[in-house]
Amino acid sequence: MSGKVELMAVAKPGDIEKKSFEIIDSEVPEPRRFEGIEWQIARRMVHTTADFDLIDLVRFHPDAVASGLEALRAGCTIATDTEMARCGIPMRRMTPLGCDVRCLMNDPDVIASAKKNLTTRAHAAMELAADTMRPEIHVIGNAPTALIRLVNMVEEGRMKPPALVVGMPVGFVNAAESKAMLMHCGSIPYIAIEGRKGGSALAACVINALAEVVLAERELSGEI
Template identity: 65%
Template sequence: MTHTRLQQFFTPRGIEAESFRIIDSEVPDPRPYQGPQWEIVRRMIHTTADFEMLDLVRFHPGAVESGRDALKRGCDIVTDTEMARRGIPVRRMDPLGCTVHCLMNDERVVARAGEQGTTRAFAAVDVAVDELRPEIFVIGNAPTALLRLLERFEAGDIAPALVVGMPVGFVNAAESKDLLIQSELPYIAIQGRKGGSALAACVVNAIAEMALSSE
């Protein structure tokens, strides 16, 4: 490939467009996901270069529409890591009137976690539910956050429009996602141990692009 041809991929948009073209070519129709679901899974593959996403991603039937509608309303979003918060850029959120919060270093969360002997991720869900009442939860790291959110939902304390449930790891990560998939929450999840903040954030970005294009 010549230097001149390579130059067309020096811009972020050029790189992204070529990446999506390659993914589409390597996953020809009929694909296991269609329409908006494919747009999300394709972005997840783009984020990770991991085609195993084709076998692992799970969608609640109403999750994409519910999440898109929440974004178009200008909702609050809570993430379980600063990495996920920073991975959802204001250039997408500001036009929609959405705000992304991470409460992991909030004084109230630190105090609750110390008093209750829980993880900060667990305590952050309680603060979010009790004080922010966000419509979208983005969980890419902490199974304890997802487990606590499921408890608060089952208690009738909150009914979010979307839960992006993708905690990564070996202790309760797969189990917490299995419980999410069995719940009545609108979810987008990854089965098994894989996940992470970047993956969880890219799901919101994909849905935000849908919301912005329908404005």
């Protein structure tokens, strides 16, 4: 293989992200399927994965963006189904908003419950979160069993619908089906992906995109 590889001249980390968004915008010209904040979310999903197919797969409940933003503005509790998703929502964004991000997968009560009841830890963690944390936002990027249990508990009246569920479990066993359950529930504001694609990093980036909106609002108002 011969020839010289031409690299883009980018000086700072922030410039890399800015340039990436510019490239995505140029490759998805207007009119786009989504506008405003929905486009900011979809664009960040593409930025996280380099997968433009997500633009055709992401689905927004009509109340999802407004409800999610309201929860973040109020300093909500966010529950994730993996430590990876928790780590993907940095506290440099959450702390200024007064938000808390927690994952219960390694909680001793969750481990004991899963073993006793022969369920997954994700299933048990969802039940414990509903009973103790009552998070306003759920971020599910890995475990279909967590998303299925969440939807079932809402439909059973065991928990009230959260302000937002980011439903993006990835995989081949019940991943697509669990997301279909969420989108057909009706009472839960969601941002979800049709089909098998998803993942913890992808689910986390949705919260990051929403948080950036609220942080920008506060910066304009002089609050931060």
